Amino acid sequence: MIILVGGEKGGTGKTTLSTNLSAMRANAGKDVLLVDTDQQSSAAYWCGTRDENKIQPRISCVQYFGKGFVGQIKDLSRRYDDVFIDAGGRDSTELRDSFLISDLVVIPLSPSQYDIWTLSRMHDLVEKSTGFNQELRVLIVINRASSNPAIKESADAKKALEEFGHLILSKAVIKDRIAFRKGVPNGLGVTEQTPIDEKAVSELAVLYSEIFP
Numbered sequence: 001m002i003i004l005v006g007g008e009k010g011g012t013g014k015t016t017l018s019t020n021l022s023a024m025r026a027n028a029g030k031d032v033l034l035v036d037t038d039q040q041s042s043a044a045y046w047c048g049t050r051d052e053n054k055i056q057p058r059i060s061c062v063q064y065f066g067k068g069f070v071g072q073i074k075d076l077s078r079r080y081d082d083v084f085i086d087a088g089g090r091d092s093t094e095l096r097d098s099f100l101i102s103d104l105v106v107i108p109l110s111p112s113q114y115d116i117w118t119l120s121r122m123h124d125l126v127e128k129s130t131g132f133n134q135e136l137r138v139l140i141v142i143n144r145a146s147s148n149p150a151i152k153e154s155a156d157a158k159k160a161l162e163e164f165g166h167l168i169l170s171k172a173v174i175k176d177r178i179a180f181r182k183g184v185p186n187g188l189g190v191t192e193q194t195p196i197d198e199k200a201v202s203e204l205a206v207l208y209s210e211i212f213p
């Protein structure tokens with residue numbers, strides 16, 4: 001399966017989710033490739049650190065930009081069980097190309113970013129892509145939600161998404177938690193850290209089970 005974690009907004013949690021989902025999938029015994037299409041190389045650094053620290057299971061990572069992206073990634077995907085693509089937070093050829101070859105697009109959305117503009121651009125991109133990629137599924141995931149129960153971010157997001165039929169709101173709500181930052185310098189995912197943050201793990205598990213039912 002090819003899973004793009006993308007979106008045009010910067011800093012929404014694309015690298016956080018793509019690295020964590022890769023680690024969870026690898027720990028489930030799957031051969032995982034993480035494709036970093038962002039010149040910032042955050043996912044590639046995470047993978048490199050993981051290798052330096054000899055963390056098992058190993059996750060393969062490639063950085064790929066520019067021409068030939070579709071062919072290269074499709075070709076690579078035949079050699080792995082699952083491919084996660086971490087796309088940088090801007091409109092790019094790699095982001096558009098990834099929509100054409102992915103089975104699933106996961107778009108993290110920060111609570112402050114329910115603006116129609118972002119969602120309608122993503123919706124347009126999905127509509128354009130479904131001509132080539134009819135099976136494409138798109139999940140919007142709220143990330144960095146407040147842990148204050150009085151703040152009803154999911155309800156607001158659901159309302160904002162009503163007019164965009166192709167965009168499905170994930171049942172997972174990922175909250176703003178230290179655990180999502182803690183393991184990064186060591187190349188670890190949230191599910192691999194000790195002590196374990198059960199709440200963070202269970203939030204990710206909801207997303208994981210929607211992607212891999």
Ligand SMILES: Nc1ncnc2c1ncn2[C@@H]1O[C@H](COP(=O)(O)OP(=O)(O)OP(=O)(O)O)[C@@H](O)[C@H]1O
Nearest residue numbers: 010011012013014015016089144175176177180181
């Ligand atoms: N749920 C979370 N809880 C706490 N911190 C988070 C969470 N998600 C992301 N962060 C932090 O927010 C920052 C931005 O996240 P991340 O780098 O994953 O975003 P991005 O979408 O990949 O950004 P870019 O568009 O620059 O590639 C990072 O410092 C990350 O550790």
Ligand SMILES: [Mg+2]
Nearest residue numbers: 014015038042
């Ligand atoms: Mg990133």
